[in-house]
Amino acid sequence: MLLEVKNVSKSYKAGISALESTSFNVMGTFNACLTGPSGSGKSTLLNIISGLLPPSSGEVFFDGASLATLDDAALSRFRCENIGCVPQGRSMLASLTVLENVCLPFYLAKKKGDPKDRATELLALMGLDGFSNRRPKELSGGELRRAAIARGLMNQPKLLVADEPTSDLDPANAEAVMALFAKAIDAGVSVLLATHDMNCLKHCSIHLTMEKGRLLA
Amino acid sequence: MKPLTAFRLSIKNIIRRPGRSLCLAAVSALLSFALAGGSLLAECLKNGTKSMSDRLGADALIVPGGYESKAQGALLRGEPSAFFFEGELADRLLDSYGIEQASPQLFIATLDSEHCAFPVQMIGYDPSTDFVVAPWLSQSVPGGPAKGEVIVGADIDGRKGETLEFFGSYYLVAGKLEKTGIGFDTTVFLNMDQAREALDDYAGLVGAYIPEDAISTIAVNVSPAVDINDFSRRIRYGFREEDVGVVLTQAMLGNIASKMDSLLAVIRVITMFLWVASIGVLAILFSAILGERKREFGIYRALGASRKKLSALVLVEASFVSLIGSIAGTALLSLFYFSLNALIGLSIDMPYLAPTSAGTIAWLLGSAIIASFLAGPAASLFTAARIGKMATDAIMREGE
Known part of the structure; x- marks a missing residue:
């Protein structure tokens, strides 16, 4: 079982409950879509699954291992090696070139070698040949999102997590991004998306709906 | 990469x-x-x-009354000053109670005119009695400056072997001193005989009356048994009519x-x-x-x-x-x-x-x-x- 979410809840200090006793599990390679209105807890669940946010209660198991047993350093290493992340909005670091942005997870994972060839290959796969030395500010929204996906795939993760990957894209670019996720799945990478965009659903094998911090289906 | x-x-x-x-x-x-x-x-x-402290190795400087600050300015900051005692008064001062060592000095201010290279402090000292600057000057020029020679401070514009004009006469720079950070850096030193000749030239140029055998200060060391403040009071009181001032170097340094x-x-x-x-x-x-x-x-x-x-x-x-x-x-x-x-x-x-x-x-x-x-x-x-x-x-x- 790749991912198992077991009775996970999250509440904040102010008494706000963002997530209530949520459970689900998925096996094998999957393409899951998490939908629901704003504030329904999608991003919170995504961050907990990614190990970015500790749950208030419950547990997340990834490939059979509980994330709760890992300290920050181990959890960070785990994220580097297993989970690719495509954050919401513009997430490319402005101080780095596109190529450096894509290579960054490689260096954060403290891997040995030169990641340039793989990064260039991923950029080509995303249709971004010749963009290596450009700065993020020189790229359009769609190009940035594709570069972020390339970065998410850099360390050959088992799971790619994307928060609103098509939120500010026109339909053509949104479709292109979804096609790239399909390519990732073909390469054996599971994909978990949080989205408002119902057009994404047609690409997904699993559809999870959230409302008021609860998983409906 | x-x-x-x-x-x-x-x-x-x-x-x-x-x-x-x-x-x-x-x-x-x-x-x-x-x-x-x-x-x-x-x-x-x-x-x-x-x-x-190293350079002003005297307990006190006896100066004409009212010239205490001028003497300090000349020694500490090299502000050119000229002031004089009557030669006869100087002889009487040298006989004062409690003096262990004494040496006269002559302070002459060179002029900002065509007759002088530049306006600086000129100090004449007596190599036979001096205990203040002579040991230091001898390090630069053994025996001190001879006739027609000067030793210049570190900031004076003149190198060893060059000549400098003061009051229309030319002086050979016999040596240059290391930097001290006090008025000596802009002072020209010469022996007392040479200083008297310079003083005559000075008097001729400025048209001032300078007493014969004039001196400017007497650097003194007092006996260990004598209290320096008491010595100062005695000098000022004993020569009150002649108006004599005393600069206590420790007080100056202490200040x-x-x-x-x-x-x-x-x-x-x-x-x-x-x-x-x-x-x-x-x-x-x-x-x-x-x-x-x-x-x-x-x-x-x-x-x-x-x-x-x-x-x-x-x-x-x-x-x-x-x-x-x-x-x-x-x-x-x-x-x-x-x-x-x-x-x-x-x-x-x-x-x-x-x-x-x-x-x-x-x-x-x-x-x-x-x-x-x-x-x-x-x-x-x-x-x-x-x-x-x-x-x-x-x-x-x-x-x-």
Whole structure:
């Protein structure tokens, strides 16, 4: 079982409950879509699954291992090696070139070698040949999102997590991004998306709906 | 491709936001400027007092009444002065009670005219009795200056072997003295016989009456059994009709030492305050910058950076900016110091001396760089700790 979410809840200090006793599990390679209105807890669940946010209660198991047993350093290493992340909005670091942005997870994972060839290959796969030395500010929204996906795939993760990957894209670019996720799945990478965009659903094998911090289906 | 280490990532970020980086570096530069300036000034003042103490090796100077401050000005700051005793009075003064050693000196102010190379203080001394400057001058020219010769202070524009014109006569520069930081740096020394000839030339040019066998001061050492203040009172009282003044060198030095102690205390307080204040200002700036960069740090975290890594990024960046600022501030101070040290000496009305060795300067500047450099990482510690503790989703959401 790749991912198992077991009775996970999250509440904040102010008494706000963002997530209530949520459970689900998925096996094998999957393409899951998490939908629901704003504030329904999608991003919170995504961050907990990614190990970015500790749950208030419950547990997340990834490939059979509980994330709760890992300290920050181990959890960070785990994220580097297993989970690719495509954050919401513009997430490319402005101080780095596109190529450096894509290579960054490689260096954060403290891997040995030169990641340039793989990064260039991923950029080509995303249709971004010749963009290596450009700065993020020189790229359009769609190009940035594709570069972020390339970065998410850099360390050959088992799971790619994307928060609103098509939120500010026109339909053509949104479709292109979804096609790239399909390519990732073909390469054996599971994909978990949080989205408002119902057009994404047609690409997904699993559809999870959230409302008021609860998983409906 | 060069690895993206914490150092390289920090450099890239510093370059990307030059305004922000400059602002942070400027605080470090100001701090290092102040620290280096304060410690250099303190060192110079200490050396100045020591130099005076070494050079003014007499207990007291007897001068014409009312010329005490002129004599001090000539000795400490090289302000050209001319004042004279009657020769007969000088002989009587030399016979005063309690004097163990005494030697006359002649102070002549050269003129700002075509007859003189430049206006400076000229001091004539008697090599046979002098115990104040003769031992020191002999180090430069054994036996002291001969007839037609002068020994010049370190700041006088004249090299050994050159000739200088004073009052229409030409003098061979027999030697040049090492820098002292006091008025002797702009003084021309000559033996008493030569000084009397110069005095005649001076009198002829300015048309003044100068008494025969005139002298300007008598440098005296009193017997150990005699209290110097009592000696001063006796001299002033005994020669009240002739109007005689006494400059006590220990009192003069004590006055300067006391001024210096107060100044050093102020310098220490100011530098400590600046150091703490700079850490505070930098901490506020780093904290404000953290707010601006939450999104960026959140992305690092999402990509797999540990809290330790984020803290390292903040610390390396702060250290680098602080180092650049500290070096720049110290370099600016060095430029300022070496070009304006004379002006600084005048503005604080105290004798001024460059530290004795390049090693001392290097040590002081190095210390200032290290102290101001440390302020940067110290100030960023709070931010580094905070960024490490922040929940990642909070970082990402607040940054959006």
